[in-house]
Amino acid sequence: MSEDITQPLLHGMNDRRVVGLRERLVRTGAAGAHLDPRDVTTPAAFDDDVDTAVRAFQQTHGLVIDGVVGPETERRLNEAQYSLGDRNLQWDQQEPMRGDDVERLQENLSLLGLYYGHLTGTFDQKTHHAVVELQQSLGLESNGVVNHQTIAALARVNKKISDSKAFSLRDYHRLERSSDAIRSQKIILVPAMHTEAPVIPSGAPDGYRETAKRITTDVAVRTHELLREVGATPVLVSKEPIADRHGTQIEVQPNIREALDSTRDAVVVVLDCDWNASPAAHGASVFYWGNADRGGATLSPIGQRGATLTLREIVARTGALDLGAHGRQWGLLRLNTAPTFSVDLGYISNQAELSRLENAEYRSHLANAVVIGLQRMYLQAADDLPTGTMSAVDLARELARRPQQ
Structure with missing residues (x-):
């Protein structure tokens, strides 16, 4: 066979x-x-x-x-097959080189202020330009090829760098440059099973896929409606048509890449559920792009901030058990051009939690939590209010009083 x-x-x-x-x-x-x-x-x-x-x-x-x-x-x-220095790296438009060595190169370039954005591990045009700029600065042949000579020069320069998280400060700066209101922001909402390669938890039954998709799609639709009310630009990602609660078709995009449409000034929110062999497992958790094997480094501060604040709101509004915010290296979190975080709304394997997730009012609370969590991400600390005290209606009224940016 x-x-x-x-x-x-x-x-x-x-x-x-x-x-x-x-x-x-x-x-x-x-x-x-x-x-x-x-x-x-x-x-x-x-x-x-x-x-x-x-x-x-x-x-x-x-x-x-x-x-x-x-x-x-x-x-x-x-x-993970390559460490920086194992092979020459260069830009190939047809088949871009990928690997941990490329990600480490991008991290080094970012520390030097030559590379901006997520460390994707893909040697793209942006990485090529950063390498050429490095070579020009060091007096090397500016061919964009990362060979042993370029790596040796890079190692000498990097001895002067003390903060291994310096590149993440650019992400914070990007957040600070944003409007203090969510009304000007583009938010990509991705319900479960609508990502490029959806992950089914180990041991989940055949009906898990449809149940998770139905629950998270409803939360996404409610979130979409609330975001529109406060003047944001929400975009739903779905491989199939989706209607709002009044039966009107919502414009959808087939994948995150097309939803982003080349913009960097957006946030991607993935809504998911979980499953566990133990029927007692319950609670909500969030995930952002981080690297647990490098001292827990946060590689997307915006993703972490949005995830943490959203979880705080969910816990305060629903009483769900706080299972924490976790850095992960999932492709879903690290390969997008915009900050991304994922929210596990609860365990379908727990009958009591499933009953809550099936309740429309509970899902409304979840949608409000996502919207207010995102708003807190853009608010200055002085403007922030206690967790769980603001609603989307309050937010809309507050934004109506503010001058347009």
Whole structure:
């Protein structure tokens, strides 16, 4: 029987692809006496040692720790094969180079003030221009190729840099330059199952997909209506038509990229639900682009700020258990051109929580929480009010009193 190369790899499988998986895990620095395919009698077996290494890799890189090598883990494994200096880097318009080495290069360039924006790990035109500028500044050949000579010069310069998070200050500056009101902002709302590669929690039943999509779509529609009321520019991402609560069709975009339409001055909010094998699991959590394996570095301060403030509002308005804000390296959070955060509204696996999520009034509270959380993100501290005390109606009235920016 031929092997299905699209099937995720998981514990207990015997597949020739596991041999390559073992080799890639070893190259990322994974340790284990029985991990290297040359040291075992059945290198194609996805055994306990491989499972342990995969889970450790997922934990280190902020992925869902399920031991399954699916699309997201595959992508991060491929990106983690290179350290800066292992290969020459350059811009290829047809097939851009990707990897942890590119992300580290972007971080170094950002620390020097040559690169602005998210560290995508993709060597794009913006990275190319930053490299050329670096080479010109250092008196090197300005060809945009990051070879050993360029890396050595970069290392010498970076000894003068003390703050490893300096690049994130540009994100804060960008926030400060924004209007103090949400009315001028573009907000991209993405309900569950409408991302490029939606993740289904391990063990979730067949009906999870439709239930999560229905709940989060309704919250997104309510949020969309409230954002319009306060003068913001909300955009819904959906692969299928969506109507508002009055039956009128809402204009949607098929994916986040087209919704952003090349603008940087936007925020992407992903609405999701969760599932756990334990029926007692409950609460709300948020996720932003951060790097747990580098001392918990926040790579998107705007994403973190929006996520944290939104969670605060949800907890204050619904009484949901606060499960915290977490930095993750998910492609959904790190590959967009605009700050992105994801909100897990609750556990569908908990019948009591599912009942609340099915309640229209509860979903209205969630929508209000998202809108006010976003507004707090743009407000100056002096203008802020206690958590849970402002409604979208209050916000609309307040904005009506303010002069247009």
